Amino acid sequence: MILDHDNGKPLYIQIAEWIETEILRRNLTTHDKVYSQYQLADMFTINPATAAKGLNRLADDEILYKKRGLGMFVSESAEEIILNRRKALRLQQLVDDLVIEARHVHVELDEIIEMIKVAHEKEMEGK
Numbered sequence: 066m067i068l069d070h071d072n073g074k075p076l077y078i079q080i081a082e083w084i085e086t087e088i089l090r091r092n093l094t095t096h097d098k099v100y101s102q103y104q105l106a107d108m109f110t111i112n113p114a115t116a117a118k119g120l121n122r123l124a125d126d127e128i129l130y131k132k133r134g135l136g137m138f139v140s141e142s143a144e145e146i147i148l149n150r151r152k153a154l155r156l157q158q159l160v161d162d163l164v165i166e167a168r169h170v171h172v173e174l175d176e177i178i179e180m181i182k183v184a185h186e187k188e189m190e191g192k
Contacts, residue, residue, distance in 0.1 A: 068080075068109050068111070076109075076111055076115050076119075077115050077116070077118035077119040077122065078119070078122070079119075080105060080109065080111075080115070080116055080119030080120075081119040081120075081122045081123050084099060084100075084119070084120075084123060084128075084129075085123070085128065085147045085151075088128070088139055088143050088144055088147060089144065089147060089148070093139050094139060095139055095140070095141050095143070096138055096139060096141075097138060097139045098135070098136050098137070098138050099120070099129060099136070099137050099138065099139060101136055101137075102114075102116040102117040102120055103116075105119070105120070120137055123137075124137060126146060126150075127140055127142065127143075127146060128140055128143040128146055128147060129143070163177065164177070
């Protein structure tokens with residue numbers, strides 16, 4: 066992953082989202098040790114404090130848990146927490162934007178649903 070310094074999203078959020086994606090992809094699973102703030106700082110050429118802020122955000126959200134002196138680890142409920150949050154926030158925002166854009170270009174609900182079905186089928190074929 067390459068951090069985008071120009072997109073307006075804070076780097077610590079990008080780090081946290083990257084780790085979340087690694088969990089969803091199952092590259093990190095329950096009780097796996099995650100990268101330290103110093104490893105992340107080296108990987109992404111950022112300040113260790115920025116990396117720590119991303120890790121702490123995930124710990125605050127109970128996606129990661131701390132073991133004193135050992136580091137941070139993936140919690141048992143991490144995947145569920147991430148999925149629920151992304152559904153509630155990201156997907157809902159995408160749907161809202163889709164509906165607004167569809168109204169602007171005069172696309173009816175049935176057509177939107179058909180477009181989503183086609184896109185879903187393509188995605189499922191690609192797996």
